[in-house]
Amino acid sequence: MLDAPYVSVKLLFAILAFITGLCVGSFLNVCIYRIPREISIIFPPSECPNCRKKIKVTDLIPVISYMILRGKCRKCKNPISILYPVVELITGLLWLLAFLKFGFTFETVAAIFLITLLIPVAFIDLEFMIIPNGLVITGLIGGTGVFLFHALYRPVIFFDLPLWYAPLIGMISASGILFIFALVTYFIYKNDGGMGMGDVKIFLPIGLILGARLALLSLFISFMIAGVLSAILLILKKLNRKSAIPFGPFIVIATILIIFTGPDLMFIY
Ligand SMILES: [Zn+2]
Known part of the structure; x- marks a missing residue:
């Protein structure tokens, strides 16, 4: 039987894996958009593909920002693809599953x-x-x-x-x-x-x-x-x-x- 401290450490790391996965998923969105268009994945920072306005850091929270903004750009109200939160969720869940399956x-x-x-x-x-x-x-x-x-x-x-x-x-x-x-x-x-x-x-x-x-x-x-x-x-x-x-x-x-x-x-x- 696993003792309680181990269970809580594992739970903590599972949550960490999920959140890190979500954030990495957010970066993967940048890669998916930019790599085939031959734009640098580092620079410029995230911008709306429609109005080219820089996106505020507080609007870059994985999944949550998409829901708060109701899937639209804050500036130009152009719809943001549902694929963005989907990619973030897929990445977060797969990171979580990988950690749950293979552990430390x-x-x-x-x-x-x-x-x-x-x-x-x-x-x-x-x-x-x-x-x-x-x-x-x-x-x-x-x-x-x-x-x-x-x-x-x-x-x-x-x-x-x-x-x-x-x-x-x-x-x-x-x-x-x-x-x-x-x-x-x-x-x-x-x-x-x-x-x-x-x-x-x-x-x-x-x-x-x-x-x-x-x-x-x-x-x-x-x-x-x-x-x-x-x-x-x-x-x-x-x-x-x-x-x-x-x-x-x-x-x-x-x-x-x-x-x-x-x-x-x-x-x-
Ligand atoms: Zn825009």
Whole structure:
């Protein structure tokens, strides 16, 4: 049984994880808006995309400011996208879940890093059909850190293969398979509408952090979700065979699912 002081420390850190996640989500909104538009994510400070007025610090409180302002800019009353508080809440909740699942371990750091990287990947790919190289490089830097820590200290980590080089196999095999798949779809459809190189590249950090088994499982699950959804959209005639749907969001959903279920999901099949 856990003693009371431990429970309250864990509760305190859980609240802290949630609040920090909300604030990081607020920064991710800036990334989602600016990275594909090639604007610096540091400067200028947050401004309304419509009237370009600088947003006051007190109007930048995650979720709460959106509710107080009723989803409108304080100056020009232009509506603010509901995606802003949604991204903040998703980030806050996933940070909280990661802490509740992994507690005071290295997995929490690795999980939170990967989740935080993948949220802008999903939203940017959904709108712009690209996965920016900046995010891939950020992922590779963090992924290398996780890989080195794993290789040196072998923490009990969710990728659960004890081999130090398992993450390297994961990185090469998952992105390699997707690269071959991208080449095949390119030659069949003769356009870029199929698999993009961004999808191939984002599996480099995913493989590095999840390791071989989980990265391949994540690839498999993303194909399944994409397949089922495309079939439904085709049946509903919301989609024709020529229309391109971004694959990135499926990779993100599958990978986040895998982070929380781990290899357990594998046993279902
Ligand atoms: Zn405005």
